[in-house]
Amino acid sequence: xxxxxxxxxxxxxxxxxxxxxxxxxxxxxxxxxxxxxxxxxxxxxxxxxxxxxxxxxxxxxxxxxxxxxxxxxxxxxxxxxxxxxxxxxxxxxxxxxxxxxxxxxxxxxxxxxxxxxxxxxxxxxxxxxxxxxxxxxxxxxxxxxxxxxxxxxxxxxxxxxxxxxxxxxxxxxxxxxxxxxxxxxxxxxxxxxxxxxxxxxxxxxxxxxxxxxxxxxxxxxxxxxxxxxxxxxxxxxxxxxxxxxxxxxxxxxxxxxxxxxxxxxxxxxxxxxxxxxxxxxxxxxxxxxxxxxxxxxxxxxxxxxxxxxxxxxxxxxxxxxxxxxxxxxxxxxxxxxxxxxxxxxxxxxxxxxxxxxxxxxxxxxxxxxxxxxxxxxxxxxxxxxxxxxxxxxxxxxxxxxxxxxxxxxxxxxxxxxxxxxxxxxxxxxxxxxxxxxxxxxxxxxxxxxxxxxxxxxxxxxxxxxxxxxxxxxxxxxxxxxxxxxxxxxxxxxxxxxxxxxxxxxxxxxxxxxxxxxxxxxxxxxxxxxxxxxxxxxxxxxxxxxxxxxxxxxxxxxxxxxxxxxxxxxxxxxxxxxxxxxxxxxxxxxxxxxxxxxxxxxxxxxxxxxxxxxxxxxxxxxxxxxxxxxxxxxxxxxxxxxxxxxxxxxxxxxxxxxxxxxxxxxxxxxxxxxxxxxxxxxxxxxxxxxxxxxxxxxxxxxxxxxxxxxxxxxxxxxxxxxxxxxxxxxxxxxxxxxxxxxxxxxxxxxxxxxxxxxxxxxxxxxxxxxxxxxxxxxxxxxxxxxxxxxxxxxxxxxxxxxxxxxxxxxxxxxxxxxxxxxxxxxxxxxxxxxxxxxxxxxxxxxxxxxxxxxxxxxxxxxxxxx
RNA sequence: GCGCGGGUGGCGGAAUUGGUAGACGCACCGGACUUAAAAUCCGGAACCUUCGGGUGUACGGGUUCGAUUCCCGUCCCGCGCACCA
Numbered sequence: 001x002x003x004x005x006x007x008x009x010x011x012x013x014x015x016x017x018x019x020x021x022x023x024x025x026x027x028x029x030x031x032x033x034x035x036x037x038x039x040x041x042x043x044x045x046x047x048x049x050x051x052x053x054x055x056x057x058x059x060x061x062x063x064x065x066x067x068x069x070x071x072x073x074x075x076x077x078x079x080x081x082x083x084x085x086x087x088x089x090x091x092x093x094x095x096x097x098x099x100x101x102x103x104x105x106x107x108x109x110x111x112x113x114x115x116x117x118x119x120x121x122x123x124x125x126x127x128x129x130x131x132x133x134x135x136x137x138x139x140x141x142x143x144x145x146x147x148x149x150x151x152x153x154x155x156x157x158x159x160x161x162x163x164x165x166x167x168x169x170x171x172x173x174x175x176x177x178x179x180x181x182x183x184x185x186x187x188x189x190x191x192x193x194x195x196x197x198x199x200x201x202x203x204x205x206x207x208x209x210x211x212x213x214x215x216x217x218x219x220x221x222x223x224x225x226x227x228x229x230x231x232x233x234x235x236x237x238x239x240x241x242x243x244x245x246x247x248x249x250x251x252x253x254x255x256x257x258x259x260x261x262x263x264x265x266x267x268x269x270x271x272x273x274x275x276x277x278x279x280x281x282x283x284x285x286x287x288x289x290x291x292x293x294x295x296x297x298x299x300x301x302x303x304x305x306x307x308x309x310x311x312x313x314x315x316x317x318x319x320x321x322x323x324x325x326x327x328x329x330x331x332x333x334x335x336x337x338x339x340x341x342x343x344x345x346x347x348x349x350x351x352x353x354x355x356x357x358x359x360x361x362x363x364x365x366x367x368x369x370x371x372x373x374x375x376x377x378x379x380x381x382x383x384x385x386x387x388x389x390x391x392x393x394x395x396x397x398x399x400x401x402x403x404x405x406x407x408x409x410x411x412x413x414x415x416x417x418x419x420x421x422x423x424x425x426x427x428x429x430x431x432x433x434x435x436x437x438x439x440x441x442x443x444x445x446x447x448x449x450x451x452x453x454x455x456x457x458x459x460x461x462x463x464x465x466x467x468x469x470x471x472x473x474x475x476x477x478x479x480x481x482x483x484x485x486x487x488x489x490x491x492x493x494x495x496x497x498x499x500x501x502x503x504x505x506x507x508x509x510x511x512x513x514x515x516x517x518x519x520x521x522x523x524x525x526x527x528x529x530x531x532x533x534x535x536x537x538x539x540x541x542x543x544x545x546x547x548x549x550x551x552x553x554x555x556x557x558x559x560x561x562x563x564x565x566x567x568x569x570x571x572x573x574x575x576x577x578x579x580x581x582x583x584x585x586x587x588x589x590x591x592x593x594x595x596x597x598x599x600x601x602x603x604x605x606x607x608x609x610x611x612x613x614x615x616x617x618x619x620x621x622x623x624x625x626x627x628x629x630x631x632x633x634x635x636x637x638x639x640x641x642x643x644x645x646x647x648x649x650x651x652x653x654x655x656x657x658x659x660x661x662x663x664x665x666x667x668x669x670x671x672x673x674x675x676x677x678x679x680x681x682x683x684x685x686x687x688x689x690x691x692x693x694x695x696x697x698x699x700x701x702x703x704x705x706x707x708x709x710x711x712x713x714x715x716x717x718x719x720x721x722x723x724x725x726x727x728x729x730x731x732x733x734x735x736x737x738x739x740x741x742x743x744x745x746x747x748x749x750x751x752x753x754x755x756x757x758x759x760x761x762x763x764x765x766x767x768x769x770x771x772x773x774x775x776x777x778x779x780x781x782x783x784x785x786x787x788x789x790x791x792x793x794x795x796x797x798x799x800x801x802x803x804x805x806x807x808x809x810x811x812x813x814x815x816x817x818x819x820x821x822x823x824x825x826x827x828x829x830x831x832x833x834x835x836x837x838x839x840x841x842x843x844x845x846x847x848x849x850x851x852x853x854x855x856x857x858x859x860x861x862x863x864x865x
Numbered sequence: 866g867c868g869c870g871g872g873u874g875g876c877g878g879a880a881u882u883g884g885u886a887g888a889c890g891c892a893c894c895g896g897a898c899u900u901a902a903a904a905u906c907c908g909g910a911a912c913c914u915u916c917g918g919g920u921g922u923a924c925g926g927g928u929u930c931g932a933u934u935c936c937c938g939u940c941c942c943g944c945g946c947a948c949c950a
Contacts, residue, residue, distance in 0.1 A: 043950050084949060156948070167948040219869050219945075296946050300866040329866095333947095348866090421947095428948065498950070537944060539869080544947095573943080625943080654890070655877060659870095661943070663877060667891050675890085681905090725881065733879075733889035740889090809885045814931045816885055854930055859884055864930045 001687055001781045005680035007644025007773065014773040015116055023789055024118040026074035028525045035071035036526045037063040038506055038565075040534030040542075041078045041125075044104035045085055048111045050574040050626055050652075050664065051535060053636045057649045057770075058571060058658050058728070059533045060117045064769035065722050067118070068793035074526055075118055076509040078125030079105050082133075082433045082498045084167060087464045090432075097432040098460035101128060111637060115645045116773055123512045127501035132508065133434040134455035135518040136500050139549075141437060141448050142556055148194045151446070154425045157293045158186035162467045165429040171293040178466055185290045190427035191436060191494070195548045199224055199419045202547055211567030213659070216539045223540050225420025230254035230404045232340060232413040234263060234313035234322065242411055247271065247313045247324065250335030250418050254407075255399040256342040258388035259363035261353065263313055264306065264325045264341050266332040271324065275309040282307055282326060289328050304329045304352050316412040317389055327352065335418050343378065350378035363388050364396065424545065426497040431462055431470045433495025441482035441489040450483050456491070469493050502542055503549035506532075506564060519558055528561045536570040536659075543568075569658060569726055576632040576664040578621040579609055590631040591618050623663055634664055646771035647673040653728040653770050675736060676774055679767075682739065683760055683778045689748060691784060694758035704755050707745055711759050712800040714738040718766045719793070728770065735766055757782065765794050809860035810835055812844040820861070828855050835861040 002009075018024065039059035042052050056077075063075040079101075086097035093100070105126065112119065125132055143149035157166040159176035165188070170177045195202075203224045206217045232254065233246035240246075247263060265271050267289035276283035285307045292298060306327035313322050329348055330339055343353035344362040353360050364383045365371045371379055382396030391399045407413035427436065435456040437449035449456055459477055462470040471477055471493040482489040510523040534542075543565070550564040579591040591611055596618055599608040610617050626633040639648045651672040656662040700708065714734050721731035742759050745752065761782055768775035768788055779788040803824060808831065810818040818840030822831055832853050835841055845865050854862040 169949040215869055222868050671891055736889055852930060856884055862930055
């Protein structure tokens, strides 16, 4: 055995072995239970980043652990290969997105292989390949047939200089990122998928996902946003006639109806548009609302503006005339695009009423106490109605029911359910995506591409230039014949949202090689995914779209599952130090951590930093997510080259629990490597004395008995940490603690060596899902001729776990005052008596009588005086 | 702005169901080995202290025999907000 740990030798050896033996090839078979372990596939941006290493290490640990537990494990990998960065790179280097993407894939695949992940590469899926996206198109056509896909207009960011649609990411401070032009909103025709038809099921089935983190389910539920409210019709004529003109609003707070002092409609509302036709001021206001981008964050944080349309509506109960305003804070996409404004009981309405001098009329007071008048802020809690006609004195909940009932009888409204969720707009005016399979014919209108003509293949040699979609300029793509009438027609040039690609890739892994069907019976075997791992940033959109897509496939009879992902682990981001410097022009330049020399105080805190290049000071900005713009990313390749894959994997798993953010630290990497070296030497020093078999029974010294107990307790803890808790950092800490213990046990007699053999074998097995290369080598040394790939996950020996005595904590008034060793079978009374008699307790009782004695079995005794 | 998380020594973190706060690791300090250094090994340490003890888990309050953990409020940080993936 090599006395030195040499990852550069043992890692390629292990990887070659796995490749030659096809160790991770997954084959369907009913003999063993299946375990489908899936990590979110990467976007091929160029090279792996630390987030990938973290994500795929977590997945690999779970895959390898379950493999040892006897499961038939599938761990596939693929590429989310369409997307905007490829077009940006093309603009920069003049290389077609296809070439850039395929080159990146080749490089990153090599990096993944170098990390030793137990991946079945025979199922690799690449979303920009026609054999994959053909099925996007095919399913889109099925959805079109069922009315689940349809056309309507949607609002996009428009760059007036480049004459192009911008992604939200390309709008910076309200301006186009390349032109600097103020961005405008523009309505264009788009295709939508009717995800709202599945809203009820998407919401209800969150309860059927016990393996999902609560926070993800809460976020999804809030996103879907089912709210029970009342639709109220405000008459647009003073005397309301049945069937007369009304303005419909939706509210969850019908109890505040008597507090309405004005109505507000969105700038896109028909009423606003009608007013604009006769009033140039309103037209100008609406035009002003069209400035700026379309994100909800931008809309919600902008200053609230409004303008009186001059029109009035009449209150359904009091018949009071109410002014109708156009307001930029009313969203056309939610409810009716109009709200009844109750400044006294809604914060936004309150701010708006203050600004424009509109009346504020309180009608709800707390159940106990009074409202402090005049109101300094909106009172938004439910309470008791007053100044509300016949409804005064009722509670909010009661009033909502009654008001809805009366409105219904008057024909002026009814209870209604509203969703926050909107249908999914999938059209993108971009080149590097899956073509939408439609044809525009002057005579026949929009005609679907027939199934036999699929896939509509995207030409791979275009180079976008930042203005418009280059596909539109490709005659060979655009010109086609109408499948209906056979006359010349134009092909749709919009492509699909890349979320479409990622909404079903997990099912395609199961039947990746089938050219005739989207999925086949093998999906019935593997699906649903047992364990899904990916970034928390995907908590809503990707996961919700995938759930929706699954249900559509199910309803088409393609798959049998309702939910695609059984258990979900959302990993945290990877962070690093940020260094920057103000330029003379007032700009900010960032320095990569390896370009900076840091001065720390005697406690190790960073107090100063200077650039290596010029020796001048730079500012330390603290810690933040690794990003290109802040230049604080660390290339995992450097880490792997220097320390090997196992060190990279160990550091990632040890530095933080998987769900939390992880801070990069050079010295912690060093520490992980040091542990592996220590482990190597420990095994080396043991095996050079000759081969022994692991302890299998016989009388032990107390020291060896304690070691075996620690060993098997650690095994129990590590098993629980990996399988149930998925807290790999504490599993590693427990093994480290055990190796520290093992290192303190001396002696080379046969008995000691047999226990040491047992301990080292178990340590190697326990660590093998995390650091598989070194463990493969060490296992071969400990048991010559044996192969780790054939080893099972060990089980704790119950005989090693027995104990006769245990230690309890003694407290007086909740403060730790001493310890007490008692027999395991000691009764509560005996423990209480022994505790009261102990000198520590006596001392702190100070002669006072015990008021109460709390005995927590196995833990502590608390004496209250 | 809205939704969801998080905040514990010098640092990353541990404390799993309300029961010993600080496991494990990093950095630091001291010692051993060495001509020396690196590597390695051993030991120390939350803070204050009159050495009895006291204080301490972002901040302020509450519930409890007992709160890092539960409740209310405040501050700060992160993620998402529908065309980044």
